Amino acid sequence: MEGAIKCYGSTNIIHKLKNKDSLFLCVIASTLTSRIKGITGAGATPELTDYTPAADVELVMLGKPICLPEIPKTVVEGLAASTPAVITKACLDLADIPFLVVDAGAAIKPNIPYVKLNETPGGDINKGNAIENSEKIFNKGVLLGKTLSKLTDHILIGESTPAGTTTALGVLTAMGYEVDNKISGSTPENPHKLKHSVVENGLLNSGYKAGELVNEPFKAIDAVGDPMIPAVAGIVIGSNVPVTLAGGTQMTAVCAVIKGILPEYDFSSLSIGTTIFVAEDETSDINFITNQIADIPIMAVNPYFEKSNTICLVNYTKGSVKEGVGAGGAMLAAMLKNISIEDIRVKTEDLCKEMF
């Protein structure tokens, strides 16, 4: 199993999680930032990014999106790739892992049961003051984490937040981390310049300088963040069992916020599970970011999509999508339950063929 998992950080926690019962959460959220042209590949048009979170979780639970007639695809420069929700679904189905959706403020609500933490999406961070109530969202997250950790041995938390790498960049920048050109993105041509300029405008319009909010995580989120970040931070802090953050560089913003809220937080039972496409992305550097926060183990799964017979998966190896809907963590969770990476790839291919 460990051949397909590359570990970073000084501690290997795979043996602690092996064969444990897991619960997989997907936290969904929107901000109007995703309407900025060219900022995200998570939606065929900027307007359709409103539907992506709901469509993603409907796909995982029901096998197809209900809110949209078409399956979300990431299409950039001709490199069509299927939504990572397909990978997540394949893994959770193979390993029979329970899946719960948490709404932190998605623009369109999914037509399946979900846990409500917050109703309203965030604004466009380019204008600043994008979120009104990040501390309230966090507090509800704490209550939820406390409850859910009584029901399982291990919680994995994925997310679907279009333009979420830009809002993560915003929070990390506001809190003083060095993140220039280190944040990942869903497109092969990671639009760093655009993202940085949006964050710069957002901080200016909120009345803050970069690094000014090092001890003020809620102010940082309210200025230039998204509602997913405080929701996930709350669930982590509320949980009494190990948590794996199933995502890429967005989850480093969650870690920074946790440290900001609770400087004494013990990071030894928190890890990041992601894909090799994030960990080895040449346009970003997740390890460079986490190293500034704490010694957080990163486990990156390689599904060897270059061997795939489906172009929608092969294109992941060319920089499309990379991660999302907790795909990397879902692969990890399935492998912890002794599902092979080959079975995961084949099941994902089968689902792609059924759907597209």
Place this chain on the structure above:
Amino acid sequence: MEGAIKCYGSTNIIHKLKNKDSLFLCVIASTLTSRIKGITGAGATPELTDYTPAADVELVMLGKPICLPEIPKTVVEGLAASTPAVITKACLDLADIPFLVVDAGAAIKPNIPYVKLNETPGGDINKGNAIENSEKIFNKGVLLGKTLSKLTDHILIGESTPAGTTTALGVLTAMGYEVDNKISGSTPENPHKLKHSVVENGLLNSGYKAGELVNEPFKAIDAVGDPMIPAVAGIVIGSNVPVTLAGGTQMTAVCAVIKGILPEYDFSSLSIGTTIFVAEDETSDINFITNQIADIPIMAVNPYFEKSNTICLVNYTKGSVKEGVGAGGAMLAAMLKNISIEDIRVKTEDLCKEMF
């Protein structure tokens, strides 16, 4: 333990549930029926019944209601009794049982995390056509039951639905059950005449006769039911682990609906957990109703509130409240985890003294 639990029905399933891990759900819902003067004791005024479900579940999770400045009390003819949410909280805290709220359509939403199944409350069943989408609510309930049953060995489902005995009466009447004067109520002077006249009007205004909808449970609910009933029926049918319906005669309407939707449903892993105040209520007859549906075990817990030093609990023995927020099932769940009924009574008294 079994001295405090009185069992009805031909099978004793306590041994099957003993020491299992449980999850306690509370399904909340409203209909405008609760605004009819004199129909329910679940709220100080008819208008305040809108707040009762949210206040109840906030009390269980946080120890106090947030949506209302005052703790809900049932006040009828001078017999003030505390909300049964206090009993539920005492039991879940003592036995460390996880608690999740499910919104099936509460008028006021609680300020804690909850699973959303449906947004809109029902109308006044006196006018008929009170619900629009009971089948959709049911379908979401099935998905939720499927997911949650992967996380525990036993699901208990309580409810907070003001005027819910009247809407239960409606559904049972529409489906042809003999329920005259058999439905319980939250007041010592059970207003049977008023409830029956409301149901009669509701059926007339919906264009149905009593008994006409024997095979049409969704039409029965849409005409004269409440959104809690299809939500709970769905969770039960979706679950792959034993379910205990934590409630009184309202839960018989859920059983009737389950049988109507799935006549081949195997009732052997479904039971009703309630209080002795319902089981021995002289103004109603829960066994008479269930006997018409299936062989459903009923376990009724006696907390010996006559021994209590708190008038708010002693008044339960005089016909106030009787049940609600799954209090009977919560006591059962705690006792299955080896908490004594004496400890439950003392903890409930302590909470009452802290709160009132």
